[in-house]
Amino acid sequence: MSGLTQAMAAQMAGIALGHVARPYPYKMDHVLLDDGDARPPRALHPIFFGSFDWHSCVHGWWTLLTLRRLYPDMAEARAIAELADASFTAQKVAVERAYLDRPMSAGFERPYGWAWLLYLHLEATRHGDRDWGERLRPLADAFADRFRRYLAILTYPIRAGTHFNTAFALILSLQWARAFDADLAGLIREKAQGWFKGDEGAQAWEPSGDDFLSPTLTEAVLMQRVLGDGFDPWFAGFLPNRDQRRPETLFTPATVSDRSDGKIAHLDGLNLSRGWCWRLLGEPQVAQAHLDAAMPHLSGDYMGEHWLQSFALLALLNDI
Template structure:
């Protein structure tokens, strides 16, 4: 489980790259010379951590750690950075980027979901102004979800950034206390896409996955279905410990942690640990399920800082797993 020492280690790791300028991977369509600018100009807040979405969930991570461990050594530095960065003027710059031509697909849907998760976390600190400052950006992404989901005929059943289920886990949590229309839309679409799924036969992982498409779907449906979830899960995973789902129980092997895409598999192990832990009490053998999660944690936790290709994001997924 998470403890104060681990929290401080994660926070120190992430503070080391939240404002690190280079390297940085832009998600950008150039429409002309005016679009050429440094990341810190394009993204006044989220210009570190190698890419925009990793910076967003890096902020989610450190803000959650600061809330959970207010007396930790890293907390004053986290809060001071938030006071400097999470301000209306910088948020306005992030919103302005969304208004650029051809930005409709920017970070869809992974970054959208994480931005709402960050805002949800900031709102747990009503003593500070951060959530209020971030609200315009959160509502801008909520509006994008509301426009996009009705047009999505089929869910993206992926283990990467385009996963529909993973993004909606975060978006639904945000929407339920702030935007009932969006919450109902997510619930309706999830039932439409996934409600009839039965007898899963997963082929996982693909070579560059960092999410389990199968387990993320189950975790989303747990949030959507409530009391109906047990029956749905029994039909979706009728034998969670049998041969058809064996691939979900074996940690992925990472061969080169300096290769950013191959390093995704460390994230897959952490994401599976998060999902297995979150689903344990809904499955026939909770202790066995938690043991499966632990094997995945054991495979990934020693490697969070082996190379910057994992260091800039893996601690976020470790925190998800350890606080499941």
């Protein structure tokens, strides 16, 4: 761990416990085929009905399980376990799994929610006193199959700074695939190198107004994991003026003008995710500057509160 204390963990867990089972407000990724499809979120997603949207609920659960593992003696750990036991049941997992087979659900939460579900499953398997990993495995396998099919038809990577970003999804998914699916891990490495290995002289025209990911830095972190010993020369060509702190925008925390606006509040997440990336890429001072800009704002408005803890936790840990 790096910078995460038990007091911080307890505070973050309390916030996440307050939203993973909060049913409303909720933004659905749901295609209606007839009047019968107009059903409340809890009926469609009996596990991931909170946290404003499906993917945020998934990584809210990742946050809770991770904090429980790291600090099993904190008071919130028992509440996390009890809620997980009640949530990760075979019946509820089956309903979540069945939703993926609905007509026109092939693109549901692609690829961001897919990646976070795999990462949640990986974390669930680390809790030896519970069978949460076994319970969630059908969902993980379903999303792994979707990744295989998606990567086979994805001609170009998506370089947006939002949920559609390809590199971020592959970072999390590769972690899962290394443990559970060697073929998928190989496919991810192959596609990443085909898309990104030739990139050099990144201009870093970012951030956009609702980014919560850095297209430039997430690509670099993915390639760090894919290239191994070949990463340093690739990175030197990708950001050739890094020593001069250029492009300047990559080294400067984003300004957040209105945290009640859900899209503008994304920029707090950008600062957190950049902090995560810069730490992994060997720039601790730059990482800290970004964290300092965002960490005071993890709560206070639900537009950020329902998801920012996950990115703060990524930035504070050393295990990815």
